[in-house]
Amino acid sequence: MTAATATATAPLAPARRLGVVAGLRHTLTLAWRSLVQIKHNPMELLDLSIQPVMFVLLFTYVFGTAISGSPGEYLTFALPGIIVQNAFFATMTTGFGLNNDLTKGVFDRLRALPIARWAPLAGRILADTVKQAWSVSLLVSVGAILGFRLGNGLAGLLGAFALLLAFSLAAAWISVLVGVLVDEPDKVQIFGFMVIFPLTFTSNVFVPTDRMPGWLQNWVEINPVTILADALRGLLVGGPVAGPALQSVLWAVGIAAVFAPLAVRALRRRV
Amino acid sequence: MTYAIRAEGLVRRFGDTTALAGVDLAVPTGTVFGLLGPNGAGKTTTVRVLATLLTADEGHATVGGYDVRRDPHRVRQLIGLTGQYASVDETLTGTENLLLIGRLLGLGRAEARARAAELLTDFHLDDAAGRAAKTYSGGMRRRLDLAASLVGRPQVLFLDEPTTGLDPRSRNELWDIVRNLVADGVTVLLTTQYLEEADQLAGEIAVVDHGRVIAQGTPEELKAKTGGQVLAVRPVDPADVSTVVAVAGEVAGTVPEVAQSTVTVPVNDPGALPAVVRRLDDAGVAVAELALRGSSLDEVFLSLTGHRAEEDTPVNALERTPA
Ligand SMILES: Nc1ncnc2c1ncn2[C@@H]1O[C@H](COP(=O)(O)OP(=O)(O)O)[C@@H](O)[C@H]1O
Ligand SMILES: [Mg+2]
Numbered sequence: 001m002t003a004a005t006a007t008a009t010a011p012l013a014p015a016r017r018l019g020v021v022a023g024l025r026h027t028l029t030l031a032w033r034s035l036v037q038i039k040h041n042p043m044e045l046l047d048l049s050i051q052p053v054m055f056v057l058l059f060t061y062v063f064g065t066a067i068s069g070s071p072g073e074y075l076t077f078a079l080p081g082i083i084v085q086n087a088f089f090a091t092m093t094t095g096f097g098l099n100n101d102l103t104k105g106v107f108d109r110l111r112a113l114p115i116a117r118w119a120p121l122a123g124r125i126l127a128d129t130v131k132q133a134w135s136v137s138l139l140v141s142v143g144a145i146l147g148f149r150l151g152n153g154l155a156g157l158l159g160a161f162a163l164l165l166a167f168s169l170a171a172a173w174i175s176v177l178v179g180v181l182v183d184e185p186d187k188v189q190i191f192g193f194m195v196i197f198p199l200t201f202t203s204n205v206f207v208p209t210d211r212m213p214g215w216l217q218n219w220v221e222i223n224p225v226t227i228l229a230d231a232l233r234g235l236l237v238g239g240p241v242a243g244p245a246l247q248s249v250l251w252a253v254g255i256a257a258v259f260a261p262l263a264v265r266a267l268r269r270r271v
Numbered sequence: 272m273t274y275a276i277r278a279e280g281l282v283r284r285f286g287d288t289t290a291l292a293g294v295d296l297a298v299p300t301g302t303v304f305g306l307l308g309p310n311g312a313g314k315t316t317t318v319r320v321l322a323t324l325l326t327a328d329e330g331h332a333t334v335g336g337y338d339v340r341r342d343p344h345r346v347r348q349l350i351g352l353t354g355q356y357a358s359v360d361e362t363l364t365g366t367e368n369l370l371l372i373g374r375l376l377g378l379g380r381a382e383a384r385a386r387a388a389e390l391l392t393d394f395h396l397d398d399a400a401g402r403a404a405k406t407y408s409g410g411m412r413r414r415l416d417l418a419a420s421l422v423g424r425p426q427v428l429f430l431d432e433p434t435t436g437l438d439p440r441s442r443n444e445l446w447d448i449v450r451n452l453v454a455d456g457v458t459v460l461l462t463t464q465y466l467e468e469a470d471q472l473a474g475e476i477a478v479v480d481h482g483r484v485i486a487q488g489t490p491e492e493l494k495a496k497t498g499g500q501v502l503a504v505r506p507v508d509p510a511d512v513s514t515v516v517a518v519a520g521e522v523a524g525t526v527p528e529v530a531q532s533t534v535t536v537p538v539n540d541p542g543a544l545p546a547v548v549r550r551l552d553d554a555g556v557a558v559a560e561l562a563l564r565g566s567s568l569d570e571v572f573l574s575l576t577g578h579r580a581e582e583d584t585p586v587n588a589l590e591r592t593p594a
Contacts, residue, residue, distance in 0.1 A: 014337075014348035022377075029374045037362040040403055105358030109419065112322050114347035115375050271324065 014114075023116030030110075030123025034097060035130060048131055052086040052139050059206060060146060067207060072147050079143045080160070080232035081205030084225055086135050087164050088200055091171040092192035094128045095179030099188050102180065107271065121267075125172050132168055136161055140236075151238035160235040163248055167228055170252035173259035180266040205229050224251040275300040275427050275458035276321060280330035283316050283482075290316040291327065292482035298460055298475075303453050305473030306462040307572070313482040314462035315355055318431045321460070322352045334427055351425030355432045357412040361405035365396050365415050368404060372422040383422075390418040394448070410441030417448065428452065430461045434468060446471060466572060478575055486575050493571050502543060504551070505533040505560040518550045533560070 038044050056079065064074030098121070101107040110120045140148070140157065150156055178191050202216065203225035209217050220226055228248045234241035276298035283291040291313045298304040306314050319325040321332055323343040332339045335349040359368050366387050373383030391400045394414040399407060404415060413433065420428065430449070434442040449472055453459060463469050469476045470490045478486040478493070486493060502523065504515050509532045519527045519536045522543050527536035538544075544563050551558060 014345040016342065017344060026375055029371065032374075033360065033363065033367075033371050036367060037360075040364070041362065104361070105354045105356045106360055108319075108324055108354055109352065109358040110375075111324055112347060112350065112352040113372070113375055113423075114344055 018114070018116055020116075023119055023122075026115040026119035027122040027126060030119055031126040031130070034124055034127030045134075048090075048135060049138050051089070052082060052135055053142050055082050055085070056139065056142055056146070063206070067211070075143060075146055075148050076237055077208070077233075078206055079139065079148050080236050081200075081203070081225075081229035083136055083139050083160075083164065084229045084232055085196075085200040085205055086139065087132060087168050088171065088196045088225070089192060090128065090132050090135060091168050091175045092178075092188060092196070093131065093175075094124055094172045095175035095177075095191075096185050096188040097124055097128075098176055098179040099182060099185045102270065103184060111271065121176065125169065128172065129165060129168070132165070133161070136164065150236055152235060156235045159241075159245075160232050163228070163231055163235070163245060167248060167252045170256040170259075173256055173263045177259055177263040177266055180263060180270050199223070200225050203229060224248070224255075227251065273300045274298060274333075276304070276332070276334050276460060278317070278321065278330065278332040281317065281320055281327045281332060282329035283313075283320060283325065283327050289482055291320070293330065294479070294482065294484055296332075296477060296484070298458060300458050301453065301456050302474045303449065303459045303461060303472050305469035305476040306460065306479055307464070307466065307469045307476050308462075308479035309464060312479045314479060315431055316482075317479070318352070318354075318429045318460065318462060322350055322429050323347055324352075348423075349426045351420035351423065351428045353413075353417050353420045353428070353430050353433055355435070357409075357416040359404045359412060359415050359419060362403055364403055365391055365400045365407075368415060368419055369422055372419050376423045378422075386422055390421060394418045395444075410437055410444070413437060413441065413445065414448075417445070421452075425457065427458045427460070430459060432462055432464065435464070442468075478572065480575075486571075500538055500563050501535050502538045502547065503533055503535045503560065503562045503564065504547065504558060506551075507557040507559045511556045514554055514556055515551065518554065518556075519547055522546045522550070538563070 056075075059078055059082070060071045060075045064071035064078075068074035068077055098107075101110070101120070107120065111117075116122075140150075152159075175188070179185075179188050182188055182191070203220055203223045205225060209220045209226070212220060227244050228251070231241065231244035231248045233239060234244060274297050276296060278294055278296040281291045281294040282289070294313065294317055296304070296306075296317075306317060308314050316325065320327050321334055321339060323339050323346050326340055334346045337345040337349070339346050360371070363371065366384075369387035369390055370383050373386050374380070378386060388400075391397055394417070396411060396414060396418070399411060404412060407415065417430075417433065433449075434445050437445065446468070449459060449461070459472075461469075461472060473490065475489055476487065476493060477484045502519065504519060506512060506515050512529060512532050512534065515534045516527050516529060519534055523536040523538050525536060527534045529535075544561075548558075548561070
């Protein structure tokens with residue numbers, strides 16, 4: 001222990017407010033914090049990658065022939081939807097990490113610092129977006145190896161990523177709300193499995209709508225997962241884009257409009 | 272005198288619970304102020320209000336001269352906070368935890384790195400600097416937590432039960448750290464359930480119970496306030512104990528207690544000591560030990576609140592093993 005530990009230096013008069021640029025800097029630093037841990041825990045990257053790749057392999061080779069006639073044709077049909085499913089699961093990371101911060105007291109530590117109020121959340125979401133980009137690239141690459149061909153080239157791929165990003169940012173608010181409401185991180189994951197599994201399976205991600213019982217088809221057609229999957233098929237493979245893309249954006253706006261205020265209010269109440 | 276922290280009439284409710292029922296505090300700059308109270312007394316809530324994490328329903332408070340409610344951003348630039356539970360990012364290394372705070376506080380990359388290294392050395396965490404914090408012992412986590420709250424060289428430091436759950440050695444280390452900080456001019460508000468801790472570190476203590484400050488003063492004043500002093504006499508020959516009991520009892524006006532041939536009795540009159548000495552001398556009793564001491568904070572707490580301060584939290588609870 002030396003005297004260097006803390007010296008109450010004569011302070012400059014502290015600033016009253018923070019600029020937006022400073023807030024963005026805080027966001028970047030906090031995003032770094034969420035990503036740098038992958039360096040120590042490469043397993044997390046594997047975690048992030050194994051499930052989607054497994055889904056692609058299993059569905060293509062186990063169900064592909066039965067559903068579409070051949071694995072190759074099935075891959076073309078299913079890969080865009082698997083990317084959507086993976087994006088839904090990935091949004092749960094945001095709530096999981098946030099709940100971890102809340103229960104471990106890290107969130108309080110950050111809130112007691114002179115940083116932008118919104119930076120801790122924004123940093124987290126930014127980091128999760130980077131992870132999202134990683135999974136999409138991985139899925140497209142694995143798909144390419146197995147024979148998936150982009151119908152609209154790079155423009156289609158970028159469009160698909162942008163749409164997915166918009167939707168994920170909206171869905172992240174649901175995740176934040178859950179992360180604030182539950183008392184331990186594992187419950188966020190339980191919620192994820194309980195809701196996202198049925199939601200993504202009762203869509204046309206894995207099986208075409210007309211192969212399902214009639215009563216289920218009604219739901220499948222309005223399921224936002226179906227709509228987003230159709231938009232991604234249009235962008236990555238070919239076919240109609242404008243309709244499903246527009247509807248996806250509307251869904252994203254709707255989800256954000258409902259869940260962002262709820263999540264922010266719940267967070268205010270909890271801390 | 273300038274006050275680093277002032278609070279007037281802080282009230283905070285959580286639903287039906289009134290966590291703070293009107294707390295007043297005045298902490299002179301450069302001192303250690305102890306907030307002493309049992310579990311649920313309102314210590315953490317007080318700290319959270321002062322550290323801008325929570326707003327009070329009534330009353331107001333300033334830290335470093337700035338209102339915690341109107342100027343929270345300014346207050347945050349002056350304070351460091353070590354919460355009740357070590358709040359480090361367990362997946363990051365010790366160095367990264369401190370780098371994170373340094374960068375958020377606006378230090379440049381090199382500057383943040385230098386500050387992190389300096390603090391890790393000061394807190395004997397050099398060897399563990401590159402390890403994830405989840406591998407740290409309870410004492411190491413606490414030290415890292417404290418280091419994290421010092422990155423910005425705060426003028427006012429809040430320590431919420433900093434030694435709860437630490438083994439005696441880690442606790443003593445932490446006490447030394449706090450003493451050094453105060454020597455450097457930092458104002459420390461420390462909450463504790465441990466009477467000994469408040470007595471050791473704090474220049475002034477506020478005893479809180481049920482969201483109120485029920486007594487305040489230096490440790491000595493608090494001891495003097497209740498029960499005054501205790502006269503203890505041990506005769507050389509244990510056979511004389513009954514004579515000592517009679518004499519001391521008569522002078523003090525109450526029945527003394529006897530433990531291992533030491534007779535103790537509370538006294539208020541300063542003349543009691545010489546009177547007892549004279550009369551024992553007259554009776555020919557040889558005295559092995561004679562002392563007038565202040566009552567312990569433990570006794571103070573009991574007489575102020577009607578219950579003991581440390582009901583179910585042992586002082587020397589074992590250090591938490593790493594998860
Ligand atoms: N967020 C909260 N919600 C509901 N009750 C709370 C909350 N925080 C504290 N309390 C209650 O307020 C009282 C004071 O709590 P606290 O300040 O944590 O006491 P201490 O730190 O002295 O143990 C307790 O009865 C506690 O249960
Ligand atoms: Mg507490």
